[in-house]
Amino acid sequence: MVATPTQRLVVIGNGMAGCRAVEEVLARDPAAYRITIFGAEPRVNYNRIMLSPVLAGEKAFEDIVINDAGWYADNAITLVSGDPVVAIDRAxxxxxxxxxxxxxxxxxxxxxxSDPFIIPVPGADLPGVVTFRDLDDVDKMLRAAERGGQAVVIGGGLLGLEAAHGLSLRGMGVTVIHLMPTLMERQLDEAAGYLLKTELERRGQTILTGADTAEILGENGHVAGVRLKDGREIAADLVVMAVGIRPATALAKAAGLAVERGVVVDDHMVTSDPAIMAVGECVQHRGACYGLVAPLWEMCRALADAACGLAGPGFAGSVTSTKLKVSGIDLFSAGDFSGGADCEDIVMRDAARGLYKRVVVQDGRVIGAVLYGDTADGAWYFDLLRRGTDIADLRDRLIFGQAHALGGGAATDPLATVAALPDDAEVCGCNGVSKGTVMATIAGGACSLDAVRSQCKASASCGSCTGLVEQLLALTLGDDVQSGPKTMCKCTSFTHADVRRLIVEREFKLIPQVMQELNWSTPDGCASCRPALNYYLLCAWPGQYKDDQQSRFVNERLHANIQKDGSYSVVPRMWGGMTNPDELRAIADATEKYGRMVKVTGGQRLDIFGVKKEDLPKIWADLNAAGMVSGHAYGKSLRTVKTCVGSEWCRFGTQDSTGLGIAIERMTWGSWMPHKFKIAVSGCPRNCAEATIKDFGVVCVDSGYELHVGGNGGIHVRATDLLCKVATEAEAMQVCAAFIQLYREEAWYLERTAPWIERVGLAHVKARLFDAPDAVERLAARFAYAQTFMQDDPWARRAGGEDAELHQHLGEFRPFPTPALLEAAE
Incomplete structure (x- = not known):
């Protein structure tokens, strides 16, 4: 029996800092205190940083809840919500x-x-004038946006620009009024501020810098506009005050605590009263007040150590970085960029592409960085800044980013860049999570972004490090990263299912057309949505949509996998796992000329390792000349068809599994899929080819062929479901083609067959295949039709002379459509 804690901890504030401090205390000693939390808002703790995506329609309130009611109950915490504390009796x-x-x-x-700062001008108290601090403020803005009209946002800082973005997406005309000549002047220099202003104006917002508000105008008891000190008037149905915040110190002052700009605390977050601690935006530490999340989390860790009697280092101040949460605008700022006589500015500017990078160096160390348009190296610059790293050896290459600065052209791949980060590099500044912690979380079984967020909190706050966490997932798990029913990416509020459906319904046939018609928030999309859109269009309109190679992942373009040392590996196709002396000689010659090692893969092929990037065209030219084509070991496509030796050689074999596997591979290879796709054919129920952990498996039996689907042999092993049993090879191939086409047409991009079947159910798959008398035939015909338009990539060209061998196993089903099949496909 666990003893009830006798010490009583009361928390005033149910926001992010207060609850995070409680989480840290519970992590150290869950039995230390009986905890009561008072919150002014009538709701559980939520992520205030994510109010901007709620306003923009990208998230709902449920998506930003940090601690739900179950958390309070599970930890025996008494929550008093909607009832703010009004007095403290210290005696x-x-x-x-x-x-x-x-x-x-x-x-x-x-x-x-903190409290929002309200500029003291006439009309500031009119209905229709709101701040942007909590969910109630968002609700007021959403109600105003439903009526349409004009919004004026006073303040061109982080919060103001995020409010303007959200209101613009909600259909309001937006004008931003900013007192200073540069937007986000605390985070951006003049050049980056200009690029940001230009982009926002291109999106339809009106940006007035150097503009001073004189009065908020009213009409019929409601806000009607804003008058500037130069006499200009801007009509407004809604005015958002986003000019800054002040530490909320009224309660502390009334209690007689030491208060300056904020509540004064020591390194362990203890106030002038030893029984009272303070944390978050209300605090002043060593003369500084912080309004960003990362230092608040550091404060919470120091506070929890002290509250639990542990000898922690305390809080010594914090270096902060900033990202703007406006979809499609990549902006990063950290440290001091004001410069000076003893500082050196290193600048790269490409105005045509909207790129700007500035790194400020002092005494051989980075002290500040501003990135606009390309923030991929933000974490690296911030790590150099935070550590005070001597960059003398990197100086000439520093502005070009980590990949170039550390050497090696192959490292320009994003995964190579993130792989080069040290384990203690900070990935999530909001929560103080290092790369090593994220990698350990993934190694411990977190196979999705949501799992990483829930277990170590990386990317769970502002979300700006989401891309970096996703790269770490890809680096660690490769194709075994789990995806799910979420919006396609930050560029859109549509899900994968929505986009697939609308591409067909509205007959979208170009990536820019999809983005324009579905109101993409970015002009060119991103690395997440462009490959998905390219696949969905290829699948929906074979022969009409031209494959966009630049929208493919780099490994698909190169037909190669980048390895740990920056070199590449290539895998030529071996039909059904079979090879011959000529192919073996070609592989041996290619390995000697271009590689360093050859390895037998689990899919019965040979993988050539150690190839330099510049040698990839040459090694593929040599392999093609020997009749070998790409094994697509790097693509979202058919990977392998694994076989056993079957009835020709094995005394247990019941059917010609090798011949059938070769025929299936020649029929299906080169077909682009939502994810990688593996097939196996076992010649008897002993299942030597492991057909029951493949996406599609054939198990040969005396009376025919058992067809299995949805297997996965990765981190989370899933045995297949029995789909059906057929009597002939031709039927087996036809059902295989139909199943693949159904998967191609219905699954989300980056969703393997196992999670797809678990999502839609095996009954749904069977119904789509077998309920209508001609369903299998029509799906197989559509697959065959699409195969005729497989890209003619010179590194993956179809080998000739395959038809005779293939037709031995096809019966009446052909890989290339007859007129009847074309009619069925249409």
Whole structure:
């Protein structure tokens, strides 16, 4: 029996800092305190940083809840919501809430946050003038946006621009008024601010810099506009005040605590009263107040150490970085970029592409960085800054980013760049999570972005490091990263299912057309949506849509996999796992000329390792000349068809599994899929080819062929489901083609057959294949039709002379459509 804690901890503030501090205390000693949390808002703790995506329609409130009601219950925490504390009695060690409730404490934690600054101008109290601090403010803006009209946002800082973006997406005309000549002047220099202003204006917003508000105008008791000091007037149905915040110190002042700009605390977050701690935006530490999440989390760790009697290092101040949460605008800022006589500016500018990078160096160390248009190296610059790394040896290459600075052209691949980060490099500044922690979380079984977020909190706050976490997932798990029913990417609020459906319904046949018609928030998409759109269009309109190679992942373009040392490996195709002396000689020659090692793969092929990037065209030319084509070991496509030796050689074999496997591979190879796709044919129920852990498996039996689907032999092993049993090879091949086509047409991009079948159900798959008398025939015909338009990539060209061998196993089903099949496909 666990003893009930006797120490009482009362927390004033149910926001991010207060609850994070409680989480840190619970992680150290869950039995240390009986905890009561008072919150002014009538709801559970949520991620205030993500209010901007809620306003923009990219997330719902449920998506940004950090601690739901179950968390409070599971940890025996008493939550008093919607009842703010109005007084502290330090002598009696009690707090009194607005309702009159009195709660005693042994330790008190102030996490009162900040108050929005309201500029003292006439009309500031008119209905229709709102701030942007909590969910109630968002609700007011959403109600205003439903009526349409004009919005004026006063303040061109982070919060103001995010509010303007959200209101613009909601259909309001938006004008941003900013007092200073540069947007986000605390984070951006003049050049980056100009690029940001230009992009926002291109999106339809009106940006007025150097503009000073004189008065907020009213009409019929409601806001009607804003008058500037130069006499200009801007009509407004809604005015958003986003000019800054101030630490919320009224309660602390009334209690007699030491207060300057904020509540004064020491390195362990203890106030002038030893029984009272404080954390978050209300705090002043060593003369500094912080309004960003990362230092707040550092404060929470220091506070929890002290509250649990542990000898921690305390909080020593923080270096902060900033990203703007506006879809399609990549912006990063960190440190001091004001420069000076003893500082050196290193600048790269490409105005035509909207790229700007500035790194400020002092005494051989990075002290500040501003990136616009390409923020991939933000984490690296921030790591150099935070560590005070001597960059003398990198100086000439520093501005070109980590890949070039550290050497090696192959490292320009994003995965190579993230692989080069040290384990203690900070990935998530908001939560103080290192690369090593993320990698350990993934190694411990977190196979999706959501799992990583829930277990170590990386990318769970502002979300700006999501791409980096996804790259770490890809680096660690490769194709075994799990995906799910979420929006396609940050560029759109549509899900994969929505986009697939609308491409067909509205007959979209170009990537720019999809983005334009579905109101993409970025002009050119991103690395997540462009490959998905390219695949969906290829699948929907074979022969009409031209494959966009630049929208493919780099490994698909190169037909090669990047390896740990920056070199590449290539895998030529071996039909059904079979080879011959000529092919073996060609592989041996290619390995001697271009590679360093050859390895037998689990899919019964040979993988040539150690190839330099510049040698990839040459090694593929040599392999093609020997009649060998790409094995697509690097693509979202058919990978392998694994076989056993079957009835020709094995005394247990019941059918010609090798011949059938070769025929299936020649029929299906080169077909682009939502994810990688593996097939196996076992010649008897002993299942030597492991057909029951493949996407499509054939198990030969005396009376015919058992067809299995949805297997996965990766991190999470899944045995197949029995789809059906057929009597002939031709039927087996036809059902295989039909199943693949159904998967191609219905699954989301990067969703393997196992999670697809678990999502839609085996009954759905069977119904789509077998309920209609001609369903299999029509799906197989559509697959065959699409195969005729397989890309004619010179590194993956179809080998000739295959038809005779193939037709021995096809019966009446052909890989190339007859007029009847074309009619069925249409």
């Amino acid at each position: 009696a060690q009690t707090v009194t809430a607005a309702s009159g409730r009195v709660e005693p404490y042994d330790r008190l934690l102030l996490a009162t946050g």
